Amino acid sequence: MLITCPYCGPRDVIEFTYQGDGNRQRPQPASQNLDAWNAYVYDRLNPAGDHNEIWQHSGGCRAHLRVVRNTLTHEISSTAFARGDHNSVARHRAEDKP
Amino acid sequence: MAQSWLCVGGLLYSLPQSLKWMTIRMAEYSAFSLLKNALTGNKDWRPAWRKPDPKASYDVIVIGGGGHGLSTAYYLAKEHGITNVAVLEKGWLGSGNVGRNTTAVRSNYLLPANTRFYEHSMKLWENLAHDLNYNVMFSQRGCLNLAHTPAQLDDYARRGNAMRHLGVDAELMTTAEIARLVPALDVSATARFPIVGGLMQRRAGTARHDAVAWGYARGADRRGVDIIENCEVTGFLRDGDRITGVTTTRGEIRAKKVAVAVAGSTGRVMRLAGIETMPIESHVLQAFVTESLKPFIDTVLTFGMGHFYMSQSDKGGLVYGGDLDGYNSYAQRGSLPIVDEVMSEMLALFPGLARVRMLRSWGGVCDMSMDGSPIITTGPLPGMYLNCGWCYGGFKATPASGWCFAWTIAKDEPHGLNAAFTLDRFYRGLVIDDKGQGATPRLH
Numbered sequence: 001m002l003i004t005c006p007y008c009g010p011r012d013v014i015e016f017t018y019q020g021d022g023n024r025q026r027p028q029p030a031s032q033n034l035d036a037w038n039a040y041v042y043d044r045l046n047p048a049g050d051h052n053e054i055w056q057h058s059g060g061c062r063a064h065l066r067v068v069r070n071t072l073t074h075e076i077s078s079t080a081f082a083r084g085d086h087n088s089v090a091r092h093r094a095e096d097k098p
Numbered sequence: 099m100a101q102s103w104l105c106v107g108g109l110l111y112s113l114p115q116s117l118k119w120m121t122i123r124m125a126e127y128s129a130f131s132l133l134k135n136a137l138t139g140n141k142d143w144r145p146a147w148r149k150p151d152p153k154a155s156y157d158v159i160v161i162g163g164g165g166h167g168l169s170t171a172y173y174l175a176k177e178h179g180i181t182n183v184a185v186l187e188k189g190w191l192g193s194g195n196v197g198r199n200t201t202a203v204r205s206n207y208l209l210p211a212n213t214r215f216y217e218h219s220m221k222l223w224e225n226l227a228h229d230l231n232y233n234v235m236f237s238q239r240g241c242l243n244l245a246h247t248p249a250q251l252d253d254y255a256r257r258g259n260a261m262r263h264l265g266v267d268a269e270l271m272t273t274a275e276i277a278r279l280v281p282a283l284d285v286s287a288t289a290r291f292p293i294v295g296g297l298m299q300r301r302a303g304t305a306r307h308d309a310v311a312w313g314y315a316r317g318a319d320r321r322g323v324d325i326i327e328n329c330e331v332t333g334f335l336r337d338g339d340r341i342t343g344v345t346t347t348r349g350e351i352r353a354k355k356v357a358v359a360v361a362g363s364t365g366r367v368m369r370l371a372g373i374e375t376m377p378i379e380s381h382v383l384q385a386f387v388t389e390s391l392k393p394f395i396d397t398v399l400t401f402g403m404g405h406f407y408m409s410q411s412d413k414g415g416l417v418y419g420g421d422l423d424g425y426n427s428y429a430q431r432g433s434l435p436i437v438d439e440v441m442s443e444m445l446a447l448f449p450g451l452a453r454v455r456m457l458r459s460w461g462g463v464c465d466m467s468m469d470g471s472p473i474i475t476t477g478p479l480p481g482m483y484l485n486c487g488w489c490y491g492g493f494k495a496t497p498a499s500g501w502c503f504a505w506t507i508a509k510d511e512p513h514g515l516n517a518a519f520t521l522d523r524f525y526r527g528l529v530i531d532d533k534g535q536g537a538t539p540r541l542h
Contacts, residue, residue, distance in 0.1 A: 042525065
């Protein structure tokens with residue numbers, strides 16, 4: 001399986017670390033909304049088909065990537081920097097006040 | 099005179115009864131039936147299970163004709179007298195993980211909920227061939243976990259003590275004992291990861307995985323269960339929230355209770371019932387077989403410095419595997435980096451296997467739960483029962499999984515052995531995380 005890193009180009013999957021489901025939304029750190037935390041930690045969409053997921057190019061430029069990959073065929077349809085949404089304030093649930 | 103006539107009458111009356119009793123008691127497969135059929139041209143064997151068309155309704159539908167679904171149906175009929183049961187299988191019987199695993203059976207867990215459950219399974223395994231009247235080739239050849247550092251050996255001693263505390267057999271082995279047991283192993287101090295000892299469970303071993311599926315299928319079939327192959331569930335019938343049946347590629351089937359035991363396909367089937375998220379990820383696990391060798395290793399062996407396990411089949415092939423590929427997948431095939439890793443782990447233990455050829459490899463889809471432990475529960479919807487989260491340890495659980503699931507379905511409450519394996523334990527702080535890995539399914 002090859003993943004095309006926006007910096008480094010197509011690289012073998014062994015250079016990358018899988019960070020799982022990219023649909024999860026982390027609540028605000030001070031949030032006491034247990035349902036939101038539970039959903040973030042434990043609930044997965046786990047689709048059979050296109051899966052929105054986070055990979056890190058840990059054996060390369062170390063960038064975090066948002067990858068859309070088909071879980072039935074392992075075919076990758078898009079890769080982009082996760083920057084701007086992954087682990088950032090924008091990714092926190094807007095409605096979820098601490 | 100009158101008394102003796104009564105006696106004769108009683109005999110005449112009881113003779114057909116005892117003949118009937120004998121027919122029921124006489125095992126379908128035995129040395130006698132083998133001989134009888136050999137002498138009559140093997141024309142009288144019945145198929146191991148029928149191929150019925152689905153009826154309009156059943157008391158219980160079990161979705162999934164793998165090991166767990168079939169054993170559930172078997173124990174529903176045998177233990178609870180519920181025989182109006184259908185097992186729906188989307189492909190052919192045993193085409194999923196029950197035919198794709200590396201056949202190891204063990205109960206060497208740390209946490210009490212797991213230890214008790216898997217030990218119950220072990221006890222069922224020990225009598226399974228007799229119970230099913232089907233040779234499942236259960237071979238208690240032992241399972242040896244190798245330790246490569248003193249700290250790891252300490253950890254194994256702790257696990258062994260926890261097992262013995264609950265009545266499960268466990269013993270620590272020294273390097274010298276291990277060298278005698280597995281002569282081919284590199285036990286030298288210059289090995290890539292020197293072996294400092296190991297934890298052995300002597301009652302662990304292997305079983306013939308296909309025979310387990312076929313034996314349970316025949317046992318369930320003979321008790322009246324309909325096993326319906328090539329019947330994929332395409333949706334659920336509902337009355338409000340309550341599940342009242344399923345739609346399938348072979349029509350609508352109604353049931354009072356619908357049980358789901360579909361392992362890697364859990365996410366797909368639950369989505370059909372409108373449940374979008376589950377504490378489950380589906381991952382692919384590969385397994386490998388070499389060409390046949392002469393007797394080489396007579397135990398199940400695991401490597402402690404990576405993830406590798408191996409045993410030798412009765413045919414002579416080394417059966418082995420390692421880690422998951424590590425990303426969500428529903429494809430029953432993996433990629434080459436894991437193949438490379440597994441082979442290098444094998445050679446770290448057995449340098450002498452470098453020129454043995456790998457014959458076959460394949461992949462199975464594992465339902466990885468968030469704590470590495472299974473889910474056997476009522477719900478999550480009324481009329482529904484759920485069995486999943488087997489990670490890649492489901493084969494050894496096959497008897498106890500079906501036994502506990504059948505209890506849960508029949509009595510609408512869990513047995514003590516599966517009471518901890520709830521779906522909501524993740525949200526209540528009651529996870530059962532034997533390896534202490536946290537909610538990262540690919541690491542369990």
